[in-house]
Amino acid sequence: MTADTPVPSDGPLVAELSEDALLARIFPLLPVGADTHVPPGDDAAVVAAPDGRFVVTTDVLVEDRHFRRAWSSGEDVGRRAAVQNLADVAAMGARPTSLVVSLVMPGDLPVSWVEGLARGLAAECGPLGVGVVGGDLSGGPVVVVAVTAHGDLAGRAPVLRSGARPGDLVAHAGVVGRSAAGLALLEAGRADLDRALVDAHLRPVAPLAAGPLAAAAGATAMLDVSDGLLRDAGRIARASGVRIDLDAAALAADRERLGVVAGELGGVAERWVLDGGEDHGLLATFPADSPLPVPFRVVGRVGEGSGVSVDGVPAPARSGWDHFAG
């Protein structure tokens, strides 16, 4: 059988399901461990340890899917691989402690690119005291960087996606839409127009310290925005059985900052803000009377019902990023 030969099957192909629909098929088939505290489905798993609980999460970066070597140096990819995973740890309210990193590489990849990747990982992890403590190497047709990150809950309960309650405030820390705008600049060959936005795409800065602060302040739900504000807000809404209403005015400054570039490229700043992924800001819900930790700002409200709306208008069904059907 060649790679092109279809495998006989009467079911759908992965390309016909959304990521969430695919996961809903996989989860019931997976074994539940004696120490499983939180089933799969959050930003990170919660694992038992003799002296408490820690979190573990994994995300891959695939060449030409998550980055292009023409646009990203090895160091850029190392930084992005670290931040994407550190953000998932932070989104549980945990402090990252260590990473293991697996690399798949074609043989013609320059060694200097791999050294750059290691430097990029070190640039993000070193200042946080996070070690890169192991990994794996293999050959393959494209570069794949698979990171597994661990984090310490410091004795606190993890902040899940499922705890939002009607009446809570919805708050965001970090930037929105900037990575998507930077990607649009690269795709249009206009990186010169706004280097800061391109950098926001190549080397996102996530508010990692805000995760544990949010947990300590009583956040009821949290995730990092990797697939777009609407799609990811929808994940909190679904897991919590609530409706999330975002406030367009609260996002006006983010939209306006992207307006010039959107005008030049014929893009829509609002779509970058609402659908753009990979900024890795933290979206969290807090009881209405809790003081929000810096740098969280209110961007909406939790209500009864389901789904996500903006100023009361329901979000389009297929908002944001999906690797498959969307």
Ligand SMILES: Nc1ncnc2c1ncn2[C@@H]1O[C@H](COP(=O)(O)OP(=O)(O)O)[C@@H](O)[C@H]1O
């Ligand atoms: N192949 C898989 N097997 C088991 N769990 C998975 C798999 N892929 C994703 N998950 C779980 O599904 C949840 C959502 O994954 P994902 O959308 O990648 O989260 P995130 O956007 O926070 O990185 C996570 O809890 C993740 O661990």
Ligand SMILES: Cc1ncc(C[n+]2csc(CCOP(=O)(O)OP(=O)(O)O)c2C)c(N)n1
């Ligand atoms: C070359 C290229 N094309 C498109 C994108 C846009 N993009 C790729 S993956 C993605 C979403 C985030 O990645 P994912 O693997 O879904 O991470 P997770 O949600 O699991 O953290 C986006 C917006 C990109 N980064 N690079």
Ligand SMILES: [Mg+2]
């Ligand atoms: Mg996440």
Ligand SMILES: [Mg+2]
């Ligand atoms: Mg993931």
Ligand SMILES: [Mg+2]
């Ligand atoms: Mg992630």
